[in-house]
Amino acid sequence: MKFSSGFISRTQEISDLFENTFATSEGPEEGALIADFVRNLMSGSAKEDLYCFTALEGPEIVGGIFLSRLTYAQEDRQVFILSPVAVTPAWQGKGVGQQLISFGLSELRQNGIDFVTTYGDPAFYSRVGFRQISEEFAQAPLALSQPEGWLGQSLTANSMDPISGPCTCVPALNNPDLW
Ligand SMILES: CC(C)(COP(=O)(O)OP(=O)(O)OC[C@H]1O[C@@H](n2cnc3c(N)ncnc32)[C@H](O)[C@@H]1OP(=O)(O)O)[C@@H](O)C(=O)NCCC(=O)NCCS
Numbered sequence: 001m002k003f004s005s006g007f008i009s010r011t012q013e014i015s016d017l018f019e020n021t022f023a024t025s026e027g028p029e030e031g032a033l034i035a036d037f038v039r040n041l042m043s044g045s046a047k048e049d050l051y052c053f054t055a056l057e058g059p060e061i062v063g064g065i066f067l068s069r070l071t072y073a074q075e076d077r078q079v080f081i082l083s084p085v086a087v088t089p090a091w092q093g094k095g096v097g098q099q100l101i102s103f104g105l106s107e108l109r110q111n112g113i114d115f116v117t118t119y120g121d122p123a124f125y126s127r128v129g130f131r132q133i134s135e136e137f138a139q140a141p142l143a144l145s146q147p148e149g150w151l152g153q154s155l156t157a158n159s160m161d162p163i164s165g166p167c168t169c170v171p172a173l174n175n176p177d178l179w
Pocket residue numbers: 021022025083084085086087088091092093094095096097098099120121123124
């Protein structure tokens with residue numbers, strides 16, 4: 001298994017991976033919603049506001065993750081959000097998701113990113129360093145329908161100091177259906 005950075009020239013395969021993975025686990029509507037989200041991330045985000053990492057088995061993309069910028073205007077720290085994450089059904093449960101997320105976080109750390117949030121199942125994301133955070137600790141860009149899924153981790157040696165003020169997300173995430 002190899003891990004790679006970027007999506008240029010493989011946008012269709014990546015959106016298919018997300019569509020098939022989420023359609024299998026949560027039904028076709030969710031598959032279509034997430035595929036749309038991923039296409040909007042790739043086509044509508046500024047280069048410096050988006051990272052994509054993939055897991056490759058030979059030539060095949062078997063996993064993918066995106067991290068996009070959350071802008072906290074009152075903060076010097078650089079904050080990104082991990083979303084979405086997919087591992088193709090045939091490769092689930094073999095450690096690919098955790099290895100891919102760890103790879104991505106280490107790349108962000110090397111690029112000077114200070115803090116990463118995500119929004120999902122604490123039981124899974126706690127395996128790769130995320131802890132539950134409150135909206136007092138760090139505001140979310142849109143209303144959270146499941147506040148218990150709001151998670152974060154510091155990528156620096158600094159303690160988990162609260163993150164000040166409101167934030168905005170990239171256009172693709174500015175969709176209440178995703179929150
Ligand atoms: C969630 C997902 C990315 C995990 O990737 P993966 O490669 O299967 O995960 P890993 O093999 O690294 O880790 C597997 C472990 O995490 C657990 N796990 C996987 N998905 C989980 C979930 N949604 N909630 C809680 N635990 C989960 C598994 O039970 C397994 O535990 P075990 O080792 O004790 O059996 C993948 O299963 C997936 O794409 N699922 C469908 C889409 C999705 O739900 N994406 C996440 C929301 S954005």
